[in-house]
Amino acid sequence: MQTPEMQHLLDQSPVHRALRIRAEDTLSAEVWFRCQPGPEHAGEDGASYLHGGMIATLLDAAATFALIQATGTDWATVDLRVDYLRPAPCAELVIKGSAVHVGSRLGRATAELSDPRTGVLATAAGTFTRLQPLSERP
Amino acid sequence: MQTPEMQHLLDQSPVHRALRIRAEDTLSAEVWFRCQPGPEHAGEDGASYLHGGMIATLLDAAATFALIQATGTDWATVDLRVDYLRPAPCAELVIKGSAVHVGSRLGRATAELSDPRTGVLATAAGTFTRLQPLSERP
Amino acid sequence: MQTPEMQHLLDQSPVHRALRIRAEDTLSAEVWFRCQPGPEHAGEDGASYLHGGMIATLLDAAATFALIQATGTDWATVDLRVDYLRPAPCAELVIKGSAVHVGSRLGRATAELSDPRTGVLATAAGTFTRLQPLSERP
Amino acid sequence: MQTPEMQHLLDQSPVHRALRIRAEDTLSAEVWFRCQPGPEHAGEDGASYLHGGMIATLLDAAATFALIQATGTDWATVDLRVDYLRPAPCAELVIKGSAVHVGSRLGRATAELSDPRTGVLATAAGTFTRLQPLSERP
Numbered sequence: 250m251q252t253p254e255m256q257h258l259l260d261q262s263p264v265h266r267a268l269r270i271r272a273e274d275t276l277s278a279e280v281w282f283r284c285q286p287g288p289e290h291a292g293e294d295g296a297s298y299l300h301g302g303m304i305a306t307l308l309d310a311a312a313t314f315a316l317i318q319a320t321g322t323d324w325a326t327v328d329l330r331v332d333y334l335r336p337a338p339c340a341e342l343v344i345k346g347s348a349v350h351v352g353s354r355l356g357r358a359t360a361e362l363s364d365p366r367t368g369v370l371a372t373a374a375g376t377f378t379r380l381q382p383l384s385e386r387p
Numbered sequence: 388m389q390t391p392e393m394q395h396l397l398d399q400s401p402v403h404r405a406l407r408i409r410a411e412d413t414l415s416a417e418v419w420f421r422c423q424p425g426p427e428h429a430g431e432d433g434a435s436y437l438h439g440g441m442i443a444t445l446l447d448a449a450a451t452f453a454l455i456q457a458t459g460t461d462w463a464t465v466d467l468r469v470d471y472l473r474p475a476p477c478a479e480l481v482i483k484g485s486a487v488h489v490g491s492r493l494g495r496a497t498a499e500l501s502d503p504r505t506g507v508l509a510t511a512a513g514t515f516t517r518l519q520p521l522s523e524r525p
Numbered sequence: 526m527q528t529p530e531m532q533h534l535l536d537q538s539p540v541h542r543a544l545r546i547r548a549e550d551t552l553s554a555e556v557w558f559r560c561q562p563g564p565e566h567a568g569e570d571g572a573s574y575l576h577g578g579m580i581a582t583l584l585d586a587a588a589t590f591a592l593i594q595a596t597g598t599d600w601a602t603v604d605l606r607v608d609y610l611r612p613a614p615c616a617e618l619v620i621k622g623s624a625v626h627v628g629s630r631l632g633r634a635t636a637e638l639s640d641p642r643t644g645v646l647a648t649a650a651g652t653f654t655r656l657q658p659l660s661e662r663p
Numbered sequence: 664m665q666t667p668e669m670q671h672l673l674d675q676s677p678v679h680r681a682l683r684i685r686a687e688d689t690l691s692a693e694v695w696f697r698c699q700p701g702p703e704h705a706g707e708d709g710a711s712y713l714h715g716g717m718i719a720t721l722l723d724a725a726a727t728f729a730l731i732q733a734t735g736t737d738w739a740t741v742d743l744r745v746d747y748l749r750p751a752p753c754a755e756l757v758i759k760g761s762a763v764h765v766g767s768r769l770g771r772a773t774a775e776l777s778d779p780r781t782g783v784l785a786t787a788a789g790t791f792t793r794l795q796p797l798s799e800r801p
Contacts, residue, residue, distance in 0.1 A: 261431045261432055262429070262430055262431050262432070262438060263426070263427045263428070263429060263432060264427075264428060264429075264430075264438040264440060264441065267427065288401070289401045289402075289405065290401070290402060291400070291401060291402075292400055292402075293399045293400050294399055294400070294401060300400060300402040300444065301444075301447050301463075301464045301467070302402060302440065302441070302443050302444020302445070302447050302448065303402065303440070303444070305440050305443035305444065305447065305467070305469070306438065306439075306440020306441070306443065306444070307440070309439050309440050309443065310440065325439075325471070326439045326469075326471050327470075327471060327603075327631060327652055328468060328469060328470045328471065328604065328652050329439070329443070329468070329469050329471075330466060330467070330468045330469075330606065330744045330788060331443070331464075331466060331467050331468075331469075332465075332466045332763075332764075332771055332788060332790065333463070333464050333465060333466065333467075334763075334764045334771060335764075349746075349748075349783075349786065350746075350748045350749075350783070354630065354654075355603060355654070357746055357748060357786075369763075369764070372763065372771075372788070374744060374746060374786070374788050376603055376604050376652055376746065378630075378631070465741075465769060465790055466742065466790050468606045468650060468744065470625075470633055470650065470652065472625075472626045472633060473626075487608075487610075487645075487648065488608075488610045488611075488645070492768065492792075493741060493792070495608055495610060495648075507625075507626070510625065510633075510650070512606060512608060512648070512650050514608065514741055514742050514790055516768075516769070537707045537708055538705070538706055538707050538708070538714060539702070539703045539704070539705060539708060540703075540704060540705075540706075540714040540716060540717065543703065564677070565677045565678075565681065566677070566678060567676070567677060567678075568676055568678075569675045569676050570675055570676070570677060576676060576678040576720065577720075577723050577739075577740045577743070578678060578716065578717070578719050578720020578721070578723050578724065579678065579716070579720070581716050581719035581720065581723065581743070581745070582714065582715075582716020582717070582719065582720070583716070585715050585716050585719065586716065601715075601747070602715045602745075602747050603746075603747060604744060604745060604746045604747065605715070605719070605744070605745050605747075606742060606743070606744045606745075607719070607740075607742060607743050607745075608741075608742045609739070609740050609741060609742065609743075
């Protein structure tokens with residue numbers, strides 16, 4: 250899938266639009282996103298750091314889309330582990346998703362949230378279940 | 388901590404207010420929340436199911452507040468596992484958080500998201516690190 | 526499944542026999558085991574605490590058998606999270622496995638390792654995939 | 664730490680010796696082990712695949728030693744997620760451990776179990792807590 254097609258798919262969720270997620274690059278089993286969360290996604294009013302749930306949201310999206318990219322089918326998250334390494338600023342961030350293993354029914358993917366200025370902020374690893382091919386979506 | 392005090396603390400995050408999280412009940416090491424996510428939290432435009440990241444957000448909040456309730460200090464999430472059992476509707480849902488183990492520096496907590504009509508939708512288990520006592524917050 | 530039948534199934538693995546796992550009780554979606562690890566399962570020579578991998582082994586076994594008990598089919602572990610709360614002694618310990626959710630293909634289960642004298646030592650939560658019915662095993 | 668010194672440390676656990684874990688190579692924040700599990704580590708008598716708990720043991724060891732290598736201090740596992748991608752044969756296998764993030768108290772590490780003939784079999788990600796410097800061990 251090319252970047253504009255992936256952006257179109259990403260934009261179907263109001264959650265992704267609110268976090269201003271943009272598809273930047275796609276490889277065969279990897280996706281690169283940028284996002285621009287705002288003060289409405291902060292852990293506290295006036296704080297400069299992101300709510301942990303927003304970090305999980307960004308990582309979940311990137312991991313899922315890496316599997317979509319690798320297979321051309323849709324995937325649903327079965328379970329996800331998120332590791333919070335350092336507080337993430339409410340600023341432009343980069344998210345990388347990687348498909349690790351693709352089976353007939355189950356897929357595994359990882360994701361990494363980074364601040365381009367300071368490095369990795371959080372990582373995730375999850376199990377996903379295969380849904381219908383994208384071409385069969387209504 | 389009584390329910391109104393916990394509600395006050397919950398409301399300090401714009402993310403919690405957006406998901407309309409309300410403290411319903413608090414025990415010594417357990418919290419019960421209700422939430423009312425809207426269509427802006429759906430997995431896709433027009434879909435009736437919640438984005439997985441919003442589910443992680445709700446579970447993370449309940450688990451963290453269970454540790455706050457058990458200790459009177461603030462806690463930050465170190466890592467979190469979320470298990471998605473069934474699609475969660477964008478409707479009024481119940482979240483229970485439970486402190487499992489409290490150490491001098493690390494705490495463990497679990498959480499459960501339920502639909503009062505149909506049962507458990509998702510569960511979580513995480514490790515947390517102790518921050519300053521609430522009484523020392525600015 | 527009754528306790529003797531579960532013991533027979535448990536004993537088919539040399540790993541379970543080495544850890545001296547005994548089926549103590551079975552409910553509809555829960556199993557209770559006892560085990561008696563020895564100095565050969567210690568974290569270090571001469572240490573009195575169990576190697577973390579042995580704790581994972583005990584929790585994995587109990588969680589898997591809870592799903593076997595709940596369904597009458599065999600299950601394989603897809604992924605497992607283990608939380609180590611306190612060092613576990615190389616002594617008689619109790620393990621409880623609980624089936625949390627059973628789907629047509631995926632199951633979820635948790636497990637808890639306890640010292641009868643001091644309480645919970647470690648917990649686990651995992652995703653499992655359904656294999657063939659036990660009645661069809663060779 | 665050089666390979667012989669790491670082998671000496673590994674050999675202090677009877678569990679590592681039973682699985683015939685050998686330190687093959689060490690980098691600044693990475694370790695490479697080989698192991699040779701036998702039929703006593705199989706999932707079932709006569710089966711050619713490893714018990715899942717033995718896979719967790721191998722991954723836990725490699726992740727922990729990657730942090731030891733990165734810091735010169737000892738570490739204890741706080742929690743660990745293991746992903747089982749494919750059945751692992753009771754044969755010579757390779758384990759790679761990588762330190763991902765090192766903090767003053769908490770560390771994060773991942774590990775990967777591979778069959779040199781067929782590729783990755785299982786992965787793990789965990790949180791660890793810092794213990795005393797190795798130089799202070801008795």
